[in-house]
Amino acid sequence: MALIVQKYGGTSVANPERIRHVARRVARARALGQQVVVVVSAMSGETNRLIGLAREIMPEPDPRELDVLVATGEQVTIALLSMALMDLGVKAKSYTGGQVRILTDDAHTKARILKIDEQNIRADLDDGHVVVVAGFQGVDETGDITTLGRGGSDTTGVAIAAALKADECQIYTDVDGVYTTDPRVVAEARRLKSITFEEMLEMASLGSKVLQIRSVEFAGKYKVKLRVLSSFEEEGEGTLITFEDDEDNMEQPIISGIAFNRDEAKITVLGVPDRPGIAHQILGPIADANIDVDIIIQNVGADGTTDFTFTVHKNELNRAMSILKDQVQGHIKAREIVGDDKTAKVSVVGVGMRSHVGIASQMFRALAQEGINIQMISTSEIKISVVIDEKYMELAVRVLHKTFGLEQTPA
Amino acid sequence: MALIVQKYGGTSVANPERIRHVARRVARARALGQQVVVVVSAMSGETNRLIGLAREIMPEPDPRELDVLVATGEQVTIALLSMALMDLGVKAKSYTGGQVRILTDDAHTKARILKIDEQNIRADLDDGHVVVVAGFQGVDETGDITTLGRGGSDTTGVAIAAALKADECQIYTDVDGVYTTDPRVVAEARRLKSITFEEMLEMASLGSKVLQIRSVEFAGKYKVKLRVLSSFEEEGEGTLITFEDDEDNMEQPIISGIAFNRDEAKITVLGVPDRPGIAHQILGPIADANIDVDIIIQNVGADGTTDFTFTVHKNELNRAMSILKDQVQGHIKAREIVGDDKTAKVSVVGVGMRSHVGIASQMFRALAQEGINIQMISTSEIKISVVIDEKYMELAVRVLHKTFGLEQTPA
Numbered sequence: 001m002a003l004i005v006q007k008y009g010g011t012s013v014a015n016p017e018r019i020r021h022v023a024r025r026v027a028r029a030r031a032l033g034q035q036v037v038v039v040v041s042a043m044s045g046e047t048n049r050l051i052g053l054a055r056e057i058m059p060e061p062d063p064r065e066l067d068v069l070v071a072t073g074e075q076v077t078i079a080l081l082s083m084a085l086m087d088l089g090v091k092a093k094s095y096t097g098g099q100v101r102i103l104t105d106d107a108h109t110k111a112r113i114l115k116i117d118e119q120n121i122r123a124d125l126d127d128g129h130v131v132v133v134a135g136f137q138g139v140d141e142t143g144d145i146t147t148l149g150r151g152g153s154d155t156t157g158v159a160i161a162a163a164l165k166a167d168e169c170q171i172y173t174d175v176d177g178v179y180t181t182d183p184r185v186v187a188e189a190r191r192l193k194s195i196t197f198e199e200m201l202e203m204a205s206l207g208s209k210v211l212q213i214r215s216v217e218f219a220g221k222y223k224v225k226l227r228v229l230s231s232f233e234e235e236g237e238g239t240l241i242t243f244e245d246d247e248d249n250m251e252q253p254i255i256s257g258i259a260f261n262r263d264e265a266k267i268t269v270l271g272v273p274d275r276p277g278i279a280h281q282i283l284g285p286i287a288d289a290n291i292d293v294d295i296i297i298q299n300v301g302a303d304g305t306t307d308f309t310f311t312v313h314k315n316e317l318n319r320a321m322s323i324l325k326d327q328v329q330g331h332i333k334a335r336e337i338v339g340d341d342k343t344a345k346v347s348v349v350g351v352g353m354r355s356h357v358g359i360a361s362q363m364f365r366a367l368a369q370e371g372i373n374i375q376m377i378s379t380s381e382i383k384i385s386v387v388i389d390e391k392y393m394e395l396a397v398r399v400l401h402k403t404f405g406l407e408q409t410p411a
Numbered sequence: 412m413a414l415i416v417q418k419y420g421g422t423s424v425a426n427p428e429r430i431r432h433v434a435r436r437v438a439r440a441r442a443l444g445q446q447v448v449v450v451v452s453a454m455s456g457e458t459n460r461l462i463g464l465a466r467e468i469m470p471e472p473d474p475r476e477l478d479v480l481v482a483t484g485e486q487v488t489i490a491l492l493s494m495a496l497m498d499l500g501v502k503a504k505s506y507t508g509g510q511v512r513i514l515t516d517d518a519h520t521k522a523r524i525l526k527i528d529e530q531n532i533r534a535d536l537d538d539g540h541v542v543v544v545a546g547f548q549g550v551d552e553t554g555d556i557t558t559l560g561r562g563g564s565d566t567t568g569v570a571i572a573a574a575l576k577a578d579e580c581q582i583y584t585d586v587d588g589v590y591t592t593d594p595r596v597v598a599e600a601r602r603l604k605s606i607t608f609e610e611m612l613e614m615a616s617l618g619s620k621v622l623q624i625r626s627v628e629f630a631g632k633y634k635v636k637l638r639v640l641s642s643f644e645e646e647g648e649g650t651l652i653t654f655e656d657d658e659d660n661m662e663q664p665i666i667s668g669i670a671f672n673r674d675e676a677k678i679t680v681l682g683v684p685d686r687p688g689i690a691h692q693i694l695g696p697i698a699d700a701n702i703d704v705d706i707i708i709q710n711v712g713a714d715g716t717t718d719f720t721f722t723v724h725k726n727e728l729n730r731a732m733s734i735l736k737d738q739v740q741g742h743i744k745a746r747e748i749v750g751d752d753k754t755a756k757v758s759v760v761g762v763g764m765r766s767h768v769g770i771a772s773q774m775f776r777a778l779a780q781e782g783i784n785i786q787m788i789s790t791s792e793i794k795i796s797v798v799i800d801e802k803y804m805e806l807a808v809r810v811l812h813k814t815f816g817l818e819q820t821p822a
Contacts, residue, residue, distance in 0.1 A: 016464060016467040016468050019468060020468065050487065053427060053487070053491060054490070054491065054494060056427040057427050057430060057431065057491050057494045057495045057498060058494040058495065058497065058498045061494055062493070062494055062497050064504075064505075065490040065491075065493045065494050065497075065505055066490070066494075068486060068489065068490040068493075068505050068507070069486075069487055069490035069491065071486070072483035072486045072487050075479060075480075075482070075483045075486070076461065076464070076480055076483050078479065079465070079476040079477070079479040079480035080464060080465065080468050080476075080480065082473065082476045082479075083465060083468045083469040083472055083473055083476050083477075084468045084469065086469065086473050086476075087468065087469045093475075094475075094476055094479050096479070096556075098509070099554055099555075143510055144510075145507075
């Protein structure tokens with residue numbers, strides 16, 4: 001009998017009507033003869049309501065007590081979903097994180113799972129129950145309630161699937177899978193039947209926010225078969241996230257998708273002396289101010305000077321510029337510092353590009369044919385990113401989607 | 412160092428402002444050098460909100476899951492109160508019922524406490540913490556969450572006081588103690604410095620709803636010193652509930668208070684054959700319909716017939732009358748059945764009456780002097796109740812309050 005872990009997020013259980021909808025879906029899986037563990041988040045808005053209450057009491061809430069407080073959010077959902085299942089005649093039983101015993105470290109509000117005791121869950125499954133588990137929470141060695149941090153319910157789902165050696169972990173969200181790119185930008189965007197973990201990580205970090213990165217890493221580590229599905233659509237098999245070394249990935253297409261992101265601004269430090277240590281002198285103060293940096297580029301210099309460019313979140317542009325002008329420019333004798341927030345990043349992602357040369361040139365030619373100037377280039381093993389003028393972003397995504405034939409279902 | 416258990420109900424923790432108010436009161440007790448355990452209910456309205464959600468999902472919510480659901484109410488309060496204490500610089504730590512390990516039986520929604528493990532609480536107290544415990548909840552042998560039923564937070568407070576052998580269990584409510592009668596009826600009503608457990612039980616069941624009866628019984632069983640105080644007034648020492656056999660009760664006044672209740676209706680079955688088994692034939696169908704009966708009176712008969720009278724809640728009068736007319740009257744050949752919902756019950760309560768004759772005649776004379784007719788009389792060891800026309804209720808209470816000198820503080 002197949003054992004499936006299904007995870008539903010906050011919008012999927014936002015109110016009693018939606019909880020009943022989830023129950024019907026779970027009941028269908030049972031009717032197909034599957035054993036089912038359901039992992040749920042708090043009803044959407046509930047976690048924020050609780051945090052708001054805490055802040056009214058204590059501006060910087062104590063982490064141990066904050067976990068006691070917000071853990072009630074998922075506890076409410078597991079009880080309601082179990083009732084909804086019973087109301088359909090399906091045997092069901094709820095578990096808090098502590099009741100499963102999802103053992104975590106004691107890093108309150110951002111705990112990491114150490115061990116899951118799956119004995120009770122397995123006994124209930126064998127007894128014909130659907131087991132409903134509170135996501136996002138656990139207990140530490142001393143029995144204190146902990147939480148895994150935002151989005152931790154995905155991690156709970158994957159961790160339980162790993163502990164139970166489940167056949168599949170299904171993540172239900174408000175999209176019905178992972179697409180070749182955003183369908184709002186490219187009408188021909190196509191849902192991928194499968195995508196590799198590595199591509200998923202690149203897609204997620206590039207802005208296709210379907211899954212929590214941490215849960216994907218976790219699934220990769222424990223070889224959990226992960227599938228993204230829509231909780232609102234009845235049909236569809238979503239997108240399976242696979243291991244690159246699976247046999248059925250032999251026919252993996254070269255390029256899986258086009259990701260994009262218009263949240264990054266570009267900063268260029270011009271006329272920097274080309275000597276060792278200069279990158280650290282520029283980026284050290286930025287890191288000290290807790291400003292995240294994404295792409296970093298330094299070209300070989302001429303005349304003893306070079307230009308140094310990097311990107312930060314647009315919200316941080318002004319702060320980063322001030323730091324550079326106040327603390328760095330005079331010190332390193334840079335000629336000029338230029339900021340630009342009219343930029344966008346477009347990336348081509350695919351594990352296949354490792355064994356196929358010429359993807360980069362194909363990409364650059366397609367952009368050139370449309371008159372799109374490339375400002376920065378950054379590459380990894382399975383992606384090529386370019387920074388361009390943001391006004392060309394949609395055009396670039398459409399052109400690249402077509403160039404790599406992503407609208408066509410692979411043979 | 413004195414060890415105090417303080418229990419605050421839902422209205423005392425209804426919002427962040429009131430929670431901060433409770434924290435200040437707890438902080439004052441700490442400043443006096445007391446060790447403090449605080450037991451709290453859910454914020455007022457929260458339990459009903461949760462039950463409403465459950466009923467939207469499942470008309471008759473599953474008891475196990477209902478307990479999982481409603482137990483979140485107190486869990487929210489313990490976290491918020493602990494934060495409020497920390498915000499005042501007081502070390503504090505919260506415990507759910509399961510974390511204390513308040514072991515109960517598995518009778519979900521009305522569980523009974525079997526055992527409390529006080530080791531962790533005591534260690535935290537000795538470490539200088541205020542310990543904040545969720546009322547109303549526990550866990551059974553298998554680790555399932557249970558609740559004690561409505562008002563169970565009082566019971567939790569008393570049970571923890573018993574387990575810790577606390578010096579006092581203070582129940583904070585929206586009244587500042589137990590009064591000789593309702594001050595809204597008799598302006599001269601006086602707060603009692605102390606009252607015995609037995610009197611308290613009679614007062615509570617007669618309608619002075621200050622404490623849950625079950626918690627009072629529990630306190631009596633484990634000899635816990637119980638004090639009722641106002642959570643809204645800063646001053647006042649409330650009312651101490653004592654054991655009748657305490658030495659300091661030697662000067663207990665004869666009468667402690669006048670209780671009253673206008674919720675009862677009277678039913679008289681006239682012309683009943685005076686033979687064995689008749690009471691069962693009348694009340695059996697009433698009990699089968701789950702209608703509670705309070706006072707029951709049957710007089711000696713004449714001419715082979717008698718009249719049988721009892722009281723039920725006014726809401727149940729019509730149902731009880733139908734049952735009697737449909738199922739009983741013909742069967743037992745009763746002449747007539749008369750219902751009356753214009754009645755009130757007034758009771759004089761006091762342990763002292765056991766050793767003082769003449770209390771009853773003093774009571775009846777006082778009522779007669781005001782022209783108040785007595786319809787029914789019922790007595791126990793420490794109370795005398797009369798049923799009268801409800802329009803005379805306030806008058807009767809005032810007259811009896813004065814007759815027994817309750818407005819005067821005892822010497």
